[in-house]
Amino acid sequence: MSCNAVSRRGRGRSAAAISAFLLAFFISAPAFAICQVIADGAFGPARVYKAAVETGSVRIRYIGHSTFEIETPGGIRIATDYNDQIRPALPPTVATMNGAHSTHYSLMPDPDIQHLLPGWNPDGTPVDYDLTVGDVRIRNIQTNIRGWDGGSRRLGNSIFVFEVGDLCIAHLGHLHHQLTEEDLLRLGQIDVVFAAVDNSTTLRLESLMKVLNDIRPAMVIPMHFHFPGALQAFAARAASDGYEISMDTDSEHVVSRTNLPAQRTVHIMLPRS
Template structure:
């Protein structure tokens, strides 16, 4: 079995429909008239694309090409994303599992303390809470150098079993012509409006614990609705969770790839042909 997805060089076939055709054509147009070229994830327009200042200094790291994104699995629900411009993002940033270096951007969710920080590193430039600590909505649409970050709020269950409205966010990262979504501590199926706001997602980080987030039946329905090219499992600390998910994913037609390292460099040209579950073990830092 190949250790990464770099051997999978063909683009995934996508069902043609007018909405996606328009989105693709718009993406091609923007790639010529604006820099950086953000991915076009949305099928409906609910916010403008923010552009960096014309005189902004951009530093490109030699380790990543312009169309590449590095993903490192830190642990639990925390991934570190690195953009070609050197922006580093930590998802579900918390006080237990962290990247070695403070990120540029940290996203957090309100499930419990393994998904948010009570003492975030003061050098983090952008702290994005997935819930409003004072109640009500919390909407983000932020561009930092070459990445656009936005969120879609969902409800969550408290420890008492009661629903906490808008306690979780799905964060979407538009980087290097890729759309990457972190589902957070998702507790329910997505609505048609949620799916429309997500748009066409390439890579999904999904909690597969089959316990404290979604049961597998609901999770598979969520993934079928999103239709990503690649699913990267997270939050599989419960015994038997990973094998159970692998079985269901295989039944659903996903190819299973086991990574040899907790780090992946991906681009649009290296996306797999068929829907793929890419399993990385936590790598700490």
């Protein structure tokens, strides 16, 4: 038997083992810029409900579906795909939204949110953000999206990029197509990616893996895996592409430059909700 055949058989067994493990776990468990260092500034009172994040680190909480809460050392909290159904415990400083459907945007945002950033314009014209809030720079790259009629809605989705210190984090939103060279150039070097892995209403697995291999982040955090078997299928596919698979039994994870994995890793988090 050839070495290639042995390797393929080993990868197949590994994928099957990952799929079985994930299934058991979820049954048993209830931009043109590379990351830039942002100068320290005067921060207002931080609404922190755990120990403050250390300098150089970012705390990520998985709230559910496509909503994460990102907390910076300066006490800025960002909620991604903020909506009326799944929310962080406290109003975030910044809320980003996408126009796919109601679990990705809010019609009744909390009035205490200081910066509300819809990732689309209803009339299809561009929305371009590049703002600094405390110790985080936030920018976006718009992509097209499929409408309910099967047609294309121009600029209906935004990839939001969060630059904190020397870390770059990207939330792909409700991505429906592969990225262009211009998109990748604007993204720059990304360390952590939040990626929808439903294999249905966003990207199919083959297209998603192409996107991730083009971005080349150190860590991929899956989201939007509400369809049965979607997370298991993604983990198995990622493992066959050489990603390490890491399970987290908690809904939060602290990331820093020093603890980024040396090998490309899929880090699976348990949604709070």
